[in-house]
Amino acid sequence: MSQERPRDLAHAQTAFASYQDEIYLNGLLTGEPPRFPTGAAAVEAAARERMTAEAYGYVAGGAGGEATIRANRAAFERRTIVPRMLRDVGVRDLSCSLLGTELPAPVLLAPVGVLSIAHPDAEPAVARAAAGLGLPMVLSTASSVPLEEAAEASGDGPRWFQLYWPKDREVTLSLLRRARAAGYTTLVLTLDTWLLGWRPRDLDRAYLPFLQRIGIANYLSDPAFLAGLAKPPEEDPLAAVAHWAGMFADPTKTWEDLAFLRAHWDGPIVLKGVQHPDDARRARDAGMDGVVVSNHGGRQVDGAAGSLDVLPSVAGAVGDDVAVLFDSGVRGGADILKAVALGARAVLVGRPYVYGLALGGEEGVRHVLRCLLAELDLSLALTGHARLSELGPGVLGTG
Secondary structure (H helix, E strand, O other): OOOOOOOOHHHOOHHHHHHHHHHHHHHHHHOOOOOOOOOHHHHHHHHHHHOOHHHHHHHHOOOOOOHHHHHHHHHHHHEEEOOOOOOOOOOOEOOEEEOOEEEOOOEEEOOOOOHHHOOOOHHHHHHHHHHHOOOOEEEOOOOOOOHHHHHHHHOOOOEEEEEOOOOOHHHHHHHHHHHHHOOOOEEEEEOOOOOOOOOHHHHOOOOOHHHHOOOOHHHHOOHHHHOOOOOOOOOOHHHHHHHHHHHOOOOOOOHHHHHHHHHHOOOOEEEEEEOOHHHHHHHHHOOOOEEEEOOHHHOOOOOOOOHHHHHHHHHHHHOOOOEEEEOOOOOOHHHHHHHHHOOOOEEEEOHHHHHHHHHHHHHHHHHHHHHHHHHHHHHHHHOOOOEHHHOOHHHEEEO
16 A cells, blocks of 8 residues: 655645646637547557657567566456545645655656657657656656756756666666766666567567767766777767677676675665565565566567566555566556555656657657646545545445
């Protein structure tokens, strides 16, 4: 069950649902529908028309036959919501506190790399949209701009940093130092991408944006990385890419190596990619502060379990000892409600905001996020709940 910080109801976030009223009222006054679609499937379809085939395939695609992508959605669809009636839901409060970060709603923007393939404004546009709503953006190591530029764009907004752990220790330390100096408060270590999964959509086009120096800006701006090059990247770009490829990830890492990160990062550390209760326990025993129940949105292992299916067992294994977060398959506000009911303290949203970015840059991202928050707020009220703490497994049935 979600944990919340005490909060004066005067600060309740009932404004989220008002986005629905805003859309209808604007339609009445102007005779125009909203600039962007409001449903996740329609947003994706519209974004696909704007994106190159390579970019869309990279964002939408998954591992192998994409059974895991389907499993993620099927896990949500199997669970139904059972509303309760005649409860006072006139004022709702979706806010919570997560690892020292105050959230107006249990939503974070998942780390997604190479965002410049969706829109030239890339990560800064996403950072501005997230900050404007008070939501944390988890910046990917594979961002299209240096982490400092994304941090500047987020202003006073909360920000977390996702780490793809390089083989080179000095580069790792440099990235950690830079992230702390730029105001990133929480480190999210991705565990499921020591190697790239088998992704036919990308393979059939021989498309990997990193090889075009897209998504390696944090390396090309890093002094420890540059120290390993014989020539500056602009003079020998192929050598720079080869140097990056040789250190991007290290499949020899084990649980014992987490002590290194714990020693060199003085904020919360969250492990992303946990699917088994025993791994959640090992994360707790290693001194980690949180886990993200995730299968990388179906991009790494074909035939993996839907993340929502394993969420209850992972949450049950660690209780309140570590923060349990969730991603993979979230497309709407009702999905967020289901994940919180099954034990997630907060949910990370990925592809939907990328499609919003492709549609309209910062404005498109803001629209998608406001739609998610509005649907979450309305779903909470319509099921008879005013606070996240009221959600639990009893809210759900099975189809």
